[in-house]
Amino acid sequence: MARAHDNRQGWGLVAPALIWTIAFFVVPFLMMLALSFAKMEGRSVVSGFFPDNYIRIFTEPSLLRGLVVSLEITVTVTVISMVLAYPLAWIIAFRVPERWQRLVLILTILPFWTSYVVRSYSWLLVLGQNGVINKTLMALDVISEPISMSASRFATVTGFVHFFVMLLTLTIFANLKQLSPNYARAAQDLGAGRLATFRHVILPLTLPGLMTGAFLTFVLCIGDYITPQILGGNNELTLPQLIMMQLGRRGDFPMASAMAVVLMGIVTLAYLFSARWLRIDRL
Amino acid sequence: MTAALSIQSIDMTFGEVWALHAVDLEIEAGEFIVLLGPSGCGKTTLLSILGGFLQPTSGKVMIGGRDMTHVQPKDRPTTTMFQDYALFPHMSLIDNVGFGLRMRGVGKKARHRRAGELLALVGLPDAGHRRPHELSGGQRQRVALARALAVDPDVLLLDEPLGALDLKLRRQMQDELKAIQRRVGTTFIHVTHDQEEAMALADRIVVMNAGRIEDVGAPQHIYLQPRTLFSAAFMGEINRIDGQGTGEGLDTPLGRLPLAANGKTALLIRPEAIGGSGDLALGPAKLVDAAFFGTHHRCHYAPVAAPELRIVAHLPQSATPIEGSVTELYADHHVLIVEDR
């Protein structure tokens, strides 16, 4: 098996993908890392090893705030999405009759296939002063003045939650379905009520899938520019918005790189935090 | 502890499918009952109804004299051992075995002591801290048994618990299962589709087919005196010769045999009952094929009277079958089954 001839073939198969990933992912990242230690002087980049950008990120209140805002939004979104998606996946897996399950599942994730940009924008139509929610509530005389919902963190979180509830429902559903029904039966058989069955058996068994979903949510959410930009009304800026601002308005590449490196650092921390439950090959 | 069961005219349908059909069965306390039947015959369904995981479409389940048809699994005096064991992979063996006690509010210390005892009973005295995935198939099976026994059930339900094991281990676990059942005295209801396993374990075998009970009785009775063609064939290889009863005799392709039968009747003879001597003469036959099978030679005979027919006989180890030779065949045991249709 361990013949040199065989291994050459194996290397030949792996090499293209490996080279691609190294050339267009690893090397660019390293270059960006190097660039993040350069600094702007006037409009020109001075390369070297200056920690200035990082110092600024962690000392300038407006930049530090971006970090905090991003983390707050991401954690909120992750928690809310999981709390909403779990029961939904549960109902589809165990309440909806088998033959309808696939259909209902497809329905729940159908809006995935609207354009991501348009989907955020469409929440403006729903949440706005003139949006359906306000119109409906006013028509029902629940409120007399329209309430302000768009251009706020609430809107950003809503837009995110919408997206991630779909994603998480899918992953949690898959997780629940692959669980042998005998686990729940065994627990009940041994005297566990519904709640105890869930707490002691179902939840621990679905935790890895749940954490994988949460990690994905975290990564996608904290790195997203579109949703806060469209729905947040610039009332607070997230890290990606600040990065885009460095690029778009100031042309400050080193600073943008430094912020991206910090973003990468947060993602790595999130990974380490959840690594216990993650299986990289299941992502 | 132990309890008797009474299953009263149970029907079970899934949509159009009749999974169980007018099933009646009385089980005594402490009996070892084996439900035997081919895949899809309704064994798991019946077991699930006893365990409370399914509600029968109609009929009643009495356990220990009380009607339990609509009682929740957690409130029944039954526990189930599942085919895939369903051990909780995130718990240690001690916690697995102690789970039922924990649900009953037993304190940690008492629970661990009892779980330890049960693990010792099934031969895993020092493995309490391990996780299920660190065990072999046979060891897992024992833990599942310990977990089921930990709550001291009146009735233990076992759904093909040995199905995943290899032959040798299966034999060994059969012996252990039987020994444990004798020790604890609990009523065991055991599902399998392996007739050897059924014979090795059962006080009584219940043969099922297509949702109905075909035959009930002690292993020897079912093997030697099957009530139906299905039951006869399912218990092991058998030669079937179709005939027409005339009152005094049975007309078969072998000629008229001196058997009292009326109407369309099947003559059934097991291969080991055929040989050079016996009380029923089958006439001359030619040996067309023989293979040594260790304990016996498996021989195919073509009767001279009906050369297209094949009769399988097991000749003793000491015989030296010669292919092509012609012998007079006799049967020393047989069964007649009148076909209804």
Added chain:
Amino acid sequence: MTAALSIQSIDMTFGEVWALHAVDLEIEAGEFIVLLGPSGCGKTTLLSILGGFLQPTSGKVMIGGRDMTHVQPKDRPTTTMFQDYALFPHMSLIDNVGFGLRMRGVGKKARHRRAGELLALVGLPDAGHRRPHELSGGQRQRVALARALAVDPDVLLLDEPLGALDLKLRRQMQDELKAIQRRVGTTFIHVTHDQEEAMALADRIVVMNAGRIEDVGAPQHIYLQPRTLFSAAFMGEINRIDGQGTGEGLDTPLGRLPLAANGKTALLIRPEAIGGSGDLALGPAKLVDAAFFGTHHRCHYAPVAAPELRIVAHLPQSATPIEGSVTELYADHHVLIVEDR
């Protein structure tokens, strides 16, 4: 076509693991050889070396007189039939069977004709357009056989081809495999861990254990005259009584038996060889346990001379064993194996 094989002192190691150890074997052209042994004993490894999927660490493989040790699979006159059949699921049966010819550059028409012939040979004459997933297990097995035979190999290698089938189908396929081998005359090397299958098929059985060949010979020979303890036990259940040979007699827990032996010697007796008569008297024993197994009663005896010992005997179906009764036991066949150590 057919060819003889010569396997010459083959060793095979995977890192630290010795999968094969000094394996020597001569196989005649046209023989039906069965490699028999427990899981992990190296059967698949040996077969893979013959097929060219593995290169031995040392040793030589000669096929039809030519050294083939380092020839690629595609250039060997062998084909392999895999345990999972390894049919190409995306091709029709005709294309599956014709694949080898296609690789040899045979035109579509000729290839289809030949594939059709082979499908007919294995009893699937009109199924050419179907896909593997539309077939039953037994039918798939036949297609795999047809595919392997289509390239007219000198040697056909079969890795547990019947392992996935249920007992009934397995018996039937064994008969067919044997019949086809006789018809085509190709050398068959067949791997199994089922000793019944080995006996049903083999011209010669090769018993393997832990990477070594333990025994080679015709089925009856290996069953009745095993060369090693392992081989004796693997061919079926056997009673083993350890003794010390004194030249004229054998001192055993049952007392001194009139057997000529020297040194540490094991007396081996198959359960069916034990009964109320025979040429070797074993003394009185008490029946402690009996279960009906259809063709026989499986009984456990405790010899009066050594009550801790258990002797297993198969009594005939017609016997009525009474637990607790004491009988004189005799053996009508036995084997003595001197233990080296």
Added chain:
Amino acid sequence: ATALTAAAPATIAPAFAQSQELNALVWCDHTDPELVQPFEEEHDVRVNLREYEGTAAGLAILEQSQPGDWDVLVIDAVDVGRAVDLGIMAALPADELPTGDFFPELVMEDLNTREGTTYAVTEKFGYNTVAYNKAAVDPADMTNFETLFSGKYDGRIAIYDYYLPVLGMLSLSEGIDTGDLDAEALETLREPLFDLRARSSQVSEVVASQTALATGEVDILVGGGEWLTAVLASENADLDWTIPEQGGVLWAQSIGVLESSENKDLATEFVKYIVSPEGQARLATSSCYWGMPANAAAGDVLTDEEKTVLRWDDQPDFLTRVQRYPVPDAELDTAMQDLWTDMLQQ
């Protein structure tokens, strides 16, 4: 579905078919097909347009490009000098430009010309002042910038998300000429800026501002002007804008040819097309935002309706009441952006 997919191959084809290409780095109003199409057809050329925001970003893009990548640049009129300093602008043939027809204030020779050489030409202008919804706001209140700080309209104000005009407006309201805005003066703007921010519900870009105003999300947009209300005029006649007593800020954009262009003649033709009366009229009413054409001759091409919406006739008066954008150097620019970011993250 089929219509879309069938259309695809047909529409990709032109991307590769035309040989002549002109690459322009522009503001979003130039991306209206109705503006560039006539030029493309006339010269059988494909005009590739890339938008950018903010001079710094535009200059960064140019810096990272290869020579020949870009031909035409649209830039804030007040920043032409910065570009000229970098030596990236090519000279324009001043005599071929119709600056004679321009509104005199918009020729902006001091910005577009250096030492007698013309490097850019003004193409469009307008005002950053206060836009509002007549139906919800008392127009009289809007004539004084101070009303915004009175508390009357708290929560109904939006700020246009561009730091230069808004800082300019604030400096006017503090009595500082935009031209005098320096690092020190900038600090005095911090407090009113943060105060204004506290009273407003969002800081938004063009479309978000339009949406907010059109849907009644907010009633006042600081930094808004005709460029914002004109587009929506046909939808909501109540949208209006005014220049308060304190004055307003004049924005103007210039267009020029890049020194590194390998296609200077065609690029010059494009500049000439844009400042021609037809080009000017199309640019004035292009889809992203409307604005006054620098070339007054465009008045002959525009319809009366369009001119009404643009308030053509009020221009002479307006032009006397406004000041230009502040012109920060790199350092001040960074300081302004930092202040702006601080305000956003408040």
Added chain:
Amino acid sequence: MTRALSWIYLALALGFIFLPVGMLVLFSFQDGRLPVPPFNGPSLRWYADVLGDRRLMSALGNSLVVAAVSSAIALLLGFLAAQGLARYRLPGTLLMRVVLIAPFTVSYLIIALGLLTLYNRTGIGLSLWTAGVGHVVINLPLCFAILYAAIGDHHRNAERAARDLGASEVKVLALVTAPMLMPSMLAAFFLSFTFSWDEFIIAFLLTRFDVTLPVEIWSLLRSGLTPRANAVGSLVFLVSVSLLLLLELTVFRKVRR
């Protein structure tokens, strides 16, 4: 009781999920310039407008091409790598798997910025293809992971059988391995296509003039509030959903059997 609650929850959840999409589609038929209530009655003018918009249509064409080409490359590379790592015992297999999967656990923005740095440094001009490279980077881990999980030992024997019957390595891959993985290949391709088709930030930062649909929609959104955005969104939705249902009804239904 809990049963009723379940159905209510399901209905509410579906309502939440479909609310914005419903509004989007509804106001794509708005007869007026603003896609906000009140609804002024159905009109198809925005669809006509969108279908007649050269830039939008060419962006749509660009998106299709980039998605198809980048997914095909990602699939090919992923397939080869999965086969190599699953079938051969190479030193450092785990490390290679981690490297191949890593881009999947990183924000797109970081990948885009990295590539932008690379392109700036090396002087590679931005174009559709530079964005396509980025899409391969994000889809390669996906294709690799799906195929790596799908390559089972049962396939190994089929490959051996093919070799045994005389097939060369290339033929084994082309005639046996790839067709056997077809369902997973299709799934991987479809997912990659979807991701590339809908990806914004990489396409935004790494293209110049020819842009993909999401970027074009973004500039559409930034250049005026019109129901055109609704119309484009609805069209994209319609196309993708029809494609999805078609696949579901044909390929995947067959596969699941």
